[in-house]
Amino acid sequence: MAKVAFLGLGVMGSPMARHLAKKGHDVTVYNRTRAKADAWVQANGGVAASTPREAAAGQEIVFACVxxxxxxxxxxxxxxxxxxxxxxxxxxxxxxxxxxxxxxELSAAADAAGLHFIDAPVSGGQAGAENGALTVMCGGDATTYAKVEPAILSFAKASRLMGPSGSGQLTKMVNQIAIAGLVQGLAEAIHFGKRSGLDIEAVLDVISKGAAGSWQMENRGKTMNAGKFDFGFAVEWMRKDLGILLAEGRRSGAHLPVTALIDQFYSDVEAMGGSRWDTSSLIARLER
Known part of the structure; x- marks a missing residue:
C-alpha cells in the first residue's frame, strides 16, 4: 500500500479518494474549501492538509481531480x-x-524538478467514481505508469497507457467526440419515434439488441424518453470538455463539424436552464 495524497474532493474526487482509503492506502486530502476536506476525513479517515504542498509532502503518489x-x-x-x-x-x-x-507543460515542469507526471483523465461519470468502475486513459512514461497503475485500479475497472505525455487527454477528447454524436443521434431517434406514435420503450428494447445498441441507449434511453435529466454528467461539464477538444482540433487541423454543432446545441440547453442537467438532455431542445 502506498502513501498518497488526493487534491480536489468534488463529485469525482471524493469517491475516488474514498476507494483509495478502502483499499488500505494512507490518504492525505486537500480541498480548496477546507470544511469539505475535514468532512471527508471524518467519514473516511486519513489526514486533511491546508495546502497542496502540505498534502504532497512525503507522498509516493499525488492524485488530483480539479x-x-x-x-x-x-x-x-x-x-x-x-x-x-x-x-x-x-x-x-x-x-x-x-x-x-x-x-x-506540467510533465516538463515535473521532469525539471526530478518528479514524474501522468495525465489520466477518466470516463464513467459520478456513478463510475462512486462504484469504483471508472475507465482511465493515461499519458506518460511506461515505467512511471507501471508504478501507479495498481493504485489507479483502486477506483477504476480499466486503465491503460495510451502514449507519451498528453495522450491520455487526447484519448479523452476522442471519447467525448464519440459520446456527443451518439447522444444527439439517440435524442433525434427518440424524438422521431415519439412524433411517429411509436411505443418508445418497445422500440428501444428491440433496437438495443442490434447494431444501434450502445451504453447511452441502455442507460439513458428510458430517462430521455421520460424527460428526466437530474443525474449523470452535467451539460456545463460537457461544454468545458468540448471547448478543450475543439481548440485542440483547430491546432491539429482536425475537422469536427458535427461536434462543433452539438456544442451549440448544448449551448441552447444551457439557455433553457439546463446547465446542470445530464448530457442526455439534448432531447429537451428538440421537444421544447
Missing part, C-alpha cells in the same frame, strides 16, 4: 503547489479533464 487547466496549475505550481512539496521521484497523477497542452 476543474480545468487553471485550477490544475493552481494546485501544482507555485510556493504552495504540490510540486514544491513532493519528494524526488514521486509521481503526480492528474485525473482532471484538461488540455493536452497543460499536460505536456
Amino acid at each position: 476543474g480545468n487547466d487553471d485550477d490544475l496549475r493552481s494546485v501544482v505550481l507555485g510556493e504552495d503547489g504540490a510540486f514544491a512539496g513532493m519528494s524526488k521521484g514521486a509521481v503526480f497523477v492528474d485525473h482532471t479533464t484538461a488540455s493536452a497542452e497543460v499536460a505536456r
Whole structure:
C-alpha cells in the first residue's frame, strides 16, 4: 500500500479518494474549501492538509481531480503547489479533464524538478467514481505508469497507457467526440419515434439488441424518453470538455463539424436552464 495524497474532493474526487482509503492506502486530502476536506476525513479517515504542498509532502503518489487547466496549475505550481512539496521521484497523477497542452507543460515542469507526471483523465461519470468502475486513459512514461497503475485500479475497472505525455487527454477528447454524436443521434431517434406514435420503450428494447445498441441507449434511453435529466454528467461539464477538444482540433487541423454543432446545441440547453442537467438532455431542445 502506498502513501498518497488526493487534491480536489468534488463529485469525482471524493469517491475516488474514498476507494483509495478502502483499499488500505494512507490518504492525505486537500480541498480548496477546507470544511469539505475535514468532512471527508471524518467519514473516511486519513489526514486533511491546508495546502497542496502540505498534502504532497512525503507522498509516493499525488492524485488530483480539479476543474480545468487553471485550477490544475493552481494546485501544482507555485510556493504552495504540490510540486514544491513532493519528494524526488514521486509521481503526480492528474485525473482532471484538461488540455493536452497543460499536460505536456506540467510533465516538463515535473521532469525539471526530478518528479514524474501522468495525465489520466477518466470516463464513467459520478456513478463510475462512486462504484469504483471508472475507465482511465493515461499519458506518460511506461515505467512511471507501471508504478501507479495498481493504485489507479483502486477506483477504476480499466486503465491503460495510451502514449507519451498528453495522450491520455487526447484519448479523452476522442471519447467525448464519440459520446456527443451518439447522444444527439439517440435524442433525434427518440424524438422521431415519439412524433411517429411509436411505443418508445418497445422500440428501444428491440433496437438495443442490434447494431444501434450502445451504453447511452441502455442507460439513458428510458430517462430521455421520460424527460428526466437530474443525474449523470452535467451539460456545463460537457461544454468545458468540448471547448478543450475543439481548440485542440483547430491546432491539429482536425475537422469536427458535427461536434462543433452539438456544442451549440448544448449551448441552447444551457439557455433553457439546463446547465446542470445530464448530457442526455439534448432531447429537451428538440421537444421544447
